[in-house]
Amino acid sequence: MNRAEAFEHWIRTSFVQMNTELENLYFAQADRDQVIGCGDPIKSNLRDEGHAHVVALLAEGNTGDGFESAFGVLGSVGMYLGALRRHELTNPMREEKSPFPEASSLAMHVGASLGMAPRFSTGHLATYNKARAGVRKSFTTLADEFLFIDENTRGILSLQRAADALTCVVHLGVSSPAVDVMFDAAKQALGDVIRCNDRLMRNLDVARFFYSVRPYYKPYRVGRQEYRGANAGDFSGINELDLILGLCRANDPNYAQLLVDKMLFMLPADQARLRTCMTFTSLLDEFLLLIDDYAAADWFQANAAAYLEVCDLFGQTAAQHHNSPVKRFIEAPAGTLKEPALRGITASGPPLPVLLRSLEVLRDMRLAADRSDIVTRHVELDRLRKAVKAYRQSGAAE
Numbered sequence: 411m412n413r414a415e416a417f418e419h420w421i422r423t424s425f426v427q428m429n430t431e432l433e434n435l436y437f438a439q440a441d442r443d444q445v446i447g448c449g450d451p452i453k454s455n456l457r458d459e460g461h462a463h464v465v466a467l468l469a470e471g472n473t474g475d476g477f478e479s480a481f482g483v484l485g486s487v488g489m490y491l492g493a494l495r496r497h498e499l500t501n502p503m504r505e506e507k508s509p510f511p512e513a514s515s516l517a518m519h520v521g522a523s524l525g526m527a528p529r530f531s532t533g534h535l536a537t538y539n540k541a542r543a544g545v546r547k548s549f550t551t552l553a554d555e556f557l558f559i560d561e562n563t564r565g566i567l568s569l570q571r572a573a574d575a576l577t578c579v580v581h582l583g584v585s586s587p588a589v590d591v592m593f594d595a596a597k598q599a600l601g602d603v604i605r606c607n608d609r610l611m612r613n614l615d616v617a618r619f620f621y622s623v624r625p626y627y628k629p630y631r632v633g634r635q636e637y638r639g640a641n642a643g644d645f646s647g648i649n650e651l652d653l654i655l656g657l658c659r660a661n662d663p664n665y666a667q668l669l670v671d672k673m674l675f676m677l678p679a680d681q682a683r684l685r686t687c688m689t690f691t692s693l694l695d696e697f698l699l700l701i702d703d704y705a706a707a708d709w710f711q712a713n714a715a716a717y718l719e720v721c722d723l724f725g726q727t728a729a730q731h732h733n734s735p736v737k738r739f740i741e742a743p744a745g746t747l748k749e750p751a752l753r754g755i756t757a758s759g760p761p762l763p764v765l766l767r768s769l770e771v772l773r774d775m776r777l778a779a780d781r782s783d784i785v786t787r788h789v790e791l792d793r794l795r796k797a798v799k800a801y802r803q804s805g806a807a808e
């Protein structure tokens with residue numbers, strides 16, 4: 411076993427066991443938020459055992475074993491730092507730089523070599539989380555964490571599948587008869603997203619998620635800089651859908667800011683996909699260019715109706731994410747917390763009301779809602795809906 415593999419083996423075994431023991435200690439207390447002063451011997455072991463792996467890898471100074479190995483080391487050191495943050499062995503609010511300089515150096519070295527933020531990201535726990543004999547990498551062995559990881563992964567894979575399908579539509583052009591299969595594939599994939607969100611809503615324990623899973627996704631410092639936590643949105647597919655459907659635009663200053671901010675949290679392959687996607691004309695703009703001359707054509711009716719159905723389903727996924735999991739698992743339990751526990755409960759760091767407003771803006775852009783304070787495609791989508799006879803006859807436009 412080389413050093414990178416030894417570190418990952420530790421992450422998959424002792425690290426997970428220690429975190430689980432700590433979570434059970436915290437959760438059994440009257441005040442589940444009381445982390446400082448609870449389980450100190452376990453925390454020291456976690457810190458020291460991880461440190462030994464970090465120092466060995468740092469001395470080796472080798473990030474050149476290919477993408478898989480470097481990405482794996484970034485995940486291991488990132489999960490280690492994420493756990494130190496969760497157990498309050500570091501807290502960016504009371505420090506100006508990370509108290510773990512060796513782990514920071516390793517993370518920065520590997521992160522820079524990959525072109526990614528020097529912390530663990532969603533890819534490490536979702537789409538690039540390799541199962542060994544069925545066991546995925548995780549922070550704990552809690553059933554609720556596995557449920558969260560698995561449903562997030564399924565959701566991400568489904569959104570990515572929808573984006574793949576719509577990318578094919580871009581290349582075929584909206585007047586091609588062959589796009590029907592790709593619109594169908596996108597609809598099916600978005601239906602799967604809705605089902606994942608539903609399962610998560612039904613089966614995830616609110617308290618366990620809030621107190622024992624979510625805290626591993628807090629921001630932490632690497633060197634001097636504070637990096638926001640990972641979230642299920644750190645992959646390109648969701649933004650590819652926004653841009654290809656035409657519901658969000660890369661020249662909208664707020665949306666462009668979001669893209670810039672999340673770029674380094676994505677896998678390099680996703681970064682490249684997103685850059686390519688920014689060069690496409692959206693499907694909505696393609697239809698609008700053709701509407702005056704061809705609205706009555708069969709192909710226009712069929713393909714625009716299919717496009718609108720995809721938009722409706724995509725809007726449903728956005729509304730569902732905001733109105734269900736975010737409200738149930740973040741907003742509602744946060745209502746019972748007081749400062750300072752309330753500070754830093756979100757992955758990205760801003761105060762909860764600010765984060766909720768930004769998620770609401772995204773939801774409404776994806777719904778093409780009729781809002782005058784933000785730019786949505788409400789007017790254009792409405793024009794297309796009116797032009798699509800078949801769509802109107804089905805009653806869906808009402």
Ligand code: HEM
Nearest residue numbers: 561562565566641642643648735736739740756757758772
């Ligand atoms: C317990 C379930 C979930 C909760 C509580 C939750 C909550 C959140 C929160 C609070 C954010 C903002 C991140 C931050 O800056 O703190 C976020 C972002 C995001 N989440 Fe979730 N989420 C859940 C499950 C999912 C699932 C299953 C998906 C589907 C893949 C998903 C997709 C996204 C996306 C795409 C973003 C980025 C913002 C956007 O583009 O909409 N989430 N989530």
